[in-house]
Structure formats: structure tokens, C-alpha cells
Amino acid sequence: MNTDSFPSQILENAVKEFSQLPGVGRKSALRLVLFLLKQEKNDVLRFSDALKKLCEEIVYCKVCYNLSDTEVCDICSSTKRDHSTVCVVENIKDVMAIENTQQFFGVYHVLGGIISPMDGIGPDDLTIKPLEDRVNSGEIKELIFALPTTMEGDTTNFYLFRKFNNHDIKITTLARGVSIGDELEYTDEVTLGRSLINRTPFESSMKL
Amino acid sequence: MNTDSFPSQILENAVKEFSQLPGVGRKSALRLVLFLLKQEKNDVLRFSDALKKLCEEIVYCKVCYNLSDTEVCDICSSTKRDHSTVCVVENIKDVMAIENTQQFFGVYHVLGGIISPMDGIGPDDLTIKPLEDRVNSGEIKELIFALPTTMEGDTTNFYLFRKFNNHDIKITTLARGVSIGDELEYTDEVTLGRSLINRTPFESSMKL
Numbered sequence: 001m002n003t004d005s006f007p008s009q010i011l012e013n014a015v016k017e018f019s020q021l022p023g024v025g026r027k028s029a030l031r032l033v034l035f036l037l038k039q040e041k042n043d044v045l046r047f048s049d050a051l052k053k054l055c056e057e058i059v060y061c062k063v064c065y066n067l068s069d070t071e072v073c074d075i076c077s078s079t080k081r082d083h084s085t086v087c088v089v090e091n092i093k094d095v096m097a098i099e100n101t102q103q104f105f106g107v108y109h110v111l112g113g114i115i116s117p118m119d120g121i122g123p124d125d126l127t128i129k130p131l132e133d134r135v136n137s138g139e140i141k142e143l144i145f146a147l148p149t150t151m152e153g154d155t156t157n158f159y160l161f162r163k164f165n166n167h168d169i170k171i172t173t174l175a176r177g178v179s180i181g182d183e184l185e186y187t188d189e190v191t192l193g194r195s196l197i198n199r200t201p202f203e204s205s206m207k208l
Numbered sequence: 209m210n211t212d213s214f215p216s217q218i219l220e221n222a223v224k225e226f227s228q229l230p231g232v233g234r235k236s237a238l239r240l241v242l243f244l245l246k247q248e249k250n251d252v253l254r255f256s257d258a259l260k261k262l263c264e265e266i267v268y269c270k271v272c273y274n275l276s277d278t279e280v281c282d283i284c285s286s287t288k289r290d291h292s293t294v295c296v297v298e299n300i301k302d303v304m305a306i307e308n309t310q311q312f313f314g315v316y317h318v319l320g321g322i323i324s325p326m327d328g329i330g331p332d333d334l335t336i337k338p339l340e341d342r343v344n345s346g347e348i349k350e351l352i353f354a355l356p357t358t359m360e361g362d363t364t365n366f367y368l369f370r371k372f373n374n375h376d377i378k379i380t381t382l383a384r385g386v387s388i389g390d391e392l393e394y395t396d397e398v399t400l401g402r403s404l405i406n407r408t409p410f411e412s413s414m415k416l
Contacts, residue, residue, distance in 0.1 A: 005307035007269075007300060008277045014262045017255040021240050030301065032229050036262060037275070044263035047225040048256045054222045054244060055252035061215075067245070069216045092215065093238065099213035 063134075065110040065127045067092050075107055082106045084141040086134065088160065090114050090148060098146065106144070109134065114147060114156040123159060131160075135167055142170040149176065271342070273318040273335045275300050283315055290314045292349040294342065296368065298322050298356060306354065314352070317342065322355060322364040331367060339368075343375055350378040357384065383408075 006012035011033060018029035036044050060066070061073035064086075068074070075081060075095075085106030089095055090113060098104050111126040134140055143164060147153040161171060177195035178187050214220035219241060226237035244252050268274070269281035272294075276282070283289060283303075293314030297303055298321060306312050319334040342348055351372060355361040369379060385403035386395050395403075 005304045007281055007283070007303060007307075008266055008275045010258075010261045010266045010277055011275055014258045017258045020251075022243050023236075028231075033262065034300070035230050036259070037266070039263075041263045043228075044259055048259035048263075050218075050222045050225045051244070051252055051256035051259065053218045054241065055247075055249045055256075058216055058218045058245070067216045067219055069218055073215055075215070092242070095215060096213045099215075 060110075064108045065112060065130065066095055066108055080105075084139060085144065086131075086140050086142070087144040087146050088131065089146050090153070094146060106142075111147075111156070114150075114152045115159055116152040116155075126156075128160070128163070132163065135164055135169065140169055142172060145171070145173040268318075272316045273320060273338065274303055274316055288313075292347060293352065294339075294348050294350070295352040295354050296339065297354050298361075302354060314350075319355075319364070322358075322360045323367055324360040324363075334364075336368070336371070340371065343372055343377065348377055350380060353379070353381040 006015070014033045014036075015026065015029045018024055018032050019026045021029075024032070036047070057069065059068055059071065061068040061071070061076055063072055063076040066073050066075065070077075076083075082105050086109050087098060087104060087106055088109045088111060089098070090111055092110060095108050095110060098108075109127065109131050111128065111131075113121050113126050115121060115123055115126070135143070143160070145157050145160060147156050157173065164171060175198065176191060177198065178184065178191060184192065214223070222241045222244075223234065223237045226232055226240050227234045229237075232240070244255070265277065267276055267279065269276040269279070269284055271280055271284040274281050274283065278285075284291075290313050294317050295306060295312060295314055296317045296319060297306070298319055300318060303316050303318060306316075317335070317339050319336065319339075321329050321334050323329060323331055323334070343351070351368070353365050353368060355364050365381065372379060383406065384399060385406065386392065386399060392400065
């Protein structure tokens with residue numbers, strides 16, 4: 001679409017901002033902006049304000065590096081959580097996914113990425129140093145690695161394992177196995193093989 | 209996705225705003241917000257500001273009802289345009305499409321919709337009264353109807369035709385015919401039939 005034909009600079013600016021979002025092209029951006037123009041003025045102002053707050057007020061929790069409204073996030077400051085069990089995850093979406101299970105009562109450590117030499121991300125780009133400090137403080141009894149099952153995830157797992165294996169803490173990782181609802185014939189060999197080796201007593205499979 | 213698991217109210221608010229956009233679900237909204245969080249603070253502030261301006265400063269041109277930064281839009285205030293030829297369109301996207309052709313040198317009238325009883329949109333919901341005033345002012349020599357080729361578009365065409373037929377103005381509509389690049393065998397009968405009836409001298413087809 002020719003940018004010259006925008007009837008209004010304000011409109012063009014708004015379209016330009018939307019079209020910088022991932023997966024939003026110029027035509028979709030125009031559609032979204034025209035949608036907003038039809039909304040109540042206050043609704044659009046609230047949208048604008050939400051974005052302003054997003055970049056000005058949100059912070060990373062100084063303990064676990066999760067996103068937070070306060071210096072220390074709700075999870076890290078909760079007295080109901082087990083602060084000696086730390087689940088190490090890649091990003092905040094993983095925290096949300098685990099919180100949604102309502103099965104974890106420990107705290108988190110958000111790495112902010114995983115080691116990926118191809119993308120130029122090394123250990124120093126992640127929050128591994130602060131994790132070391134947490135471990136060194138002696139308050140942590142167990143680290144649960146909940147990283148992606150990709151090559152980069154495995155690399156990060158091994159790096160962290162080597163770093164913390166000589167400490168007096170338990171290091172665990174998420175159980176791998178056949179997902180609930182999966183058909184055996186479509187499950188890959190590695191997963192199926194591992195789920196046979198790590199088979200669990202039938203009673204424990206009924207807990208959830 | 210459970211809303212309880214958002215680690216931050218600010219984050220949740222931003223996700224909520226994005227998920228109200230058409231075609232954006234909660235998961236996509238979260239993806240967009242996390243993308244914005246990775247951007248420079250100034251970029252997000254500019255986005256926020258663009259939205260604020262969008263709802264506070266943009267106006268409808270008081271002549272043609274196109275979106276505009278000023279009381280009278282650039283097209284309506286241009287001395288290079290032919291103000292006696294008015295192209296009647298449904299919405300601003302149509303203005304942009306026609307401007308992109310660079311083949312129209314008249315001015316516009318944006319109806320803001322088309323007559324659609326099914327959606328509860330009648331003539332009074334559109335800018336037909338202001339169009340009448342423009343016609344009555346005697347400055348208009350030709351009205352070009354450039355409305356969609358749908359039932360609602362045709363209804364609106366007939367309504368406008370009946371209203372303005374007794375005035376001393378020329379009323380025209382966009383030529384219908386086989387689109388450039390279309391194959392004859394896939395063109396519908398009505399279009400093909402009309403394009404035969406309204407066949408044009410070969411020389412004029414080479415103008416564009």
C-alpha cells in the first residue's frame with residue numbers, strides 16, 4: 001500500500017506502530033487502527049495508558065527475574081511458598097504455564113533465555129550469575145530444571161548441572177513421557193523409550 | 209489461559225487491551241506484549257502516544273467526512289482538485305484505494321457505511337444529509353458512486369440515485385468488468401455479460 005495516500009499523519013503514525021508488531025502487516029495494522037477509531041475515546045486512552053505503564057512501571061523481580069509490578073514479585077514475597085525449591089525456567093511464559101498447573105508451590109528463577117551460540121546468546125547474557133548467588137546463599141535445597149527439550153535447552157541444562165553439581169543441593173528435571181491424550185503410535189521413539197525406562201507405580205499416576 | 213497466573217497487573221492490563229482487538233486472542237496478545245517489553249522504552253512510548261493522538265486529535269473532515277488531522281482535509285482544501293466531481297465511497301479504506309490509483313482528481317464523500325437493514329444501519333446513520341447539502345449548494349456537477357458490489361451496496365446506490373436523480377447533476381458509477389489478470393473462464397456470468405454489453409473502444413483500454 002502506498003504510504004502517500006494516508007489522509008492523516010496521525011492515522012499513518014498509528015498504523016506504522018501497529019505494523020511493527022510481529023505478524024502484523026500494513027493492511028492488518030490499518031484494520032486494527034480503524035477498529036480503534038470506532039471505539040469509545042476512553043477505551044483507546046486506557047489502551048494508550050496500559051502501554052505507557054508497561055514500559056515505565058513494570059520491573060523484573062530482583063530475586064527471580066520474573067516480570068513484576070514491585071521490586072520483589074508476589075511469588076518471591078509470599079510466605080506460603082517453599083523458598084528452598086527453585087524451578088529454573090527460560091521465560092515468563094513458562095512461569096505462567098507452571099502456575100496454571102497449580103501443582104508447584106516453590107519459587108522460580110527466570111533465565112531470560114537459553115544458551116544458544118547460533119543466536120549469540122551465552123551464559124553471561126542470562127541470569128545465571130544471580131542464580132549462583134541464590135544457590136551460594138545456602139537457602140536452596142532443590143533446583144528443578146524446566147527448560148525446553150531442544151538442543152539449546154539441553155545445552156543449558158548441562159551447563160547449569162556442571163555449575164551446581166558440586167553444591168549440596170538436589171538437581172531434578174521435569175519428567176519426560178507420553179503426554180496425556182497422546183496416542184502411543186504417534187509418540188516418538190525417544191519419548192516412548194524414556195517413558196518405559198522411567199515407568200512409575202500405577203498409584204502415583206492417579207494423583208493428578 | 210487462567211488470568212490468575214499473570215505475575216503482574218500491568219502486564220495483565222496490557223494483554224487485556226491487545227486481546228480486545230479483532231483477531232487477537234489472549235495468547236497472541238501476550239506474545240505482542242512480551243515483544244513490546246523487549247523493545248526500547250522510547251519505541252513503546254511512541255506507540256502509546258500514537259494511540260493517544262489517534263483518539264484525541266484525529267477528526268472527520270467537515271466537508272467529506274474522511275479522517276483528517278485538520279478541520280478540512282488535505283483533499284478538500286486542495287486547489288488542484290476538481291471540487292465539482294465527488295466520488296461517494298463507503299469508508300476511508302476506499303478513499304485510500306482510489307487515491308492509490310492516481311487516476312482520480314476530484315474530491316470524495318465518505319458515507320461511513322452502507323444501508324444495511326440486517327445490521328440496523330439506515331440512511332440516517334450515514335452522512336447522506338451532508339451529501340444532500342453539498343449537492344444543494346450547486347457546486348457539484350457529477351456524483352460517482354463507488355460503493356461495494358453487494359446487495360447493501362446496490363441498495364445504497366438506488367437510494368442515493370432516487371434522491372439525487374431530480375437534481376441537475378450527472379450520476380455515474382464505477383465500470384464493472386473483467387479485472388485485469390482475470391481469466392475469462394473463471395469470471396462470473398453477470399460480470400462477463402455486463403462487460404460485453406458495456407464494451408469499450410479498444411483505444412481507450414490502452415490508456416492506463
